[in-house]
């Protein structure tokens with residue numbers, strides 16, 4: 238029996254999102270404490286951070302120090318492996334690597350924290366062992382070297398359930414398809430999507446995307462941050478919610494009301510665009526061509542000649 242503790246995007250920071258009214262840094266660190274303590278108490282042999290550990294490479298040294306303290310505190314933590322990949326928020330200017338970043342410092346300071354890549358890292362527990370592979374943000378998914386091993390993939394890539402986060406979203410993988418596409422992985426742990434996505438197959442394999450540890454925007458007031466404990470022997474999955482304050486206590490209620498009204502107005506606007514006559518969705522040149530065609534009496538020939546360069550070549554306009 239080997240238990241793995243699985244977290245979501247952490248986004249450790251000391252800077253308070255616009256609508257939060259609590260001591261945000263304190264809340265972030267208390268949740269991290271809770272996550273580590275809970276994994277230790279539940280007897281996890283390893284704890285997983287699937288990218289976006291830090292909210293930004295610009296977090297102050299003080300916060301990085303406090304995070305390091307938590308990973309190094311107490312002998313008991315040293316019996317647990319920590320594994321991670323990096324997300325785009327862990328990086329400087331979104332360039333690959335952890336050079337000169339808080340995550341780079343954390344990796345240097347905590348030897349039991351391992352940055353996963355295409356070379357398998359191993360966790361041993363008695364006779365049992367698992368092989369870890371990682372794909373950080375922007376990296377390809379590695380192929381496991383030994384299919385007979387219990388292989389776990391950790392990656393920072395957009396994974397969705399059965400619906401897109403927004404209409405027109407193109408860069409994503411569907412959780413259930415990942416299980417079919419990568420049959421040699423027993424368990425796939427992902428970060429990037431701040432919503433919870435869990436998919437399972439009949440063999441007990443799972444894709445687990447816990448979603449964000451924090452509720453940083455009003456859109457997330459319904460989100461229930463949590464960690465997952467996965468048993469590699471029985472494939473049993475247990476979700477444990479992180480203790481949180483009710484949304485009204487940590488979000489500014491007036492701002493929530495204003496934001497809600499703003500969102501409703503935006504919805505109305507989007508709907509009117511979808512139903513609008515003569516509006517060809519969001520295609521600028523098509524809309525421009527329609528406008529010019531409809532208003533050519535009032536537009537001078539010179540302007541139309543100028544505009545023709547911007548219009549699709551098959552646009553019929555008599556000048």
Ligand SMILES: [Mn+2]
Pocket residue numbers: 246289324326429430431
């Ligand atoms: Mn994130």
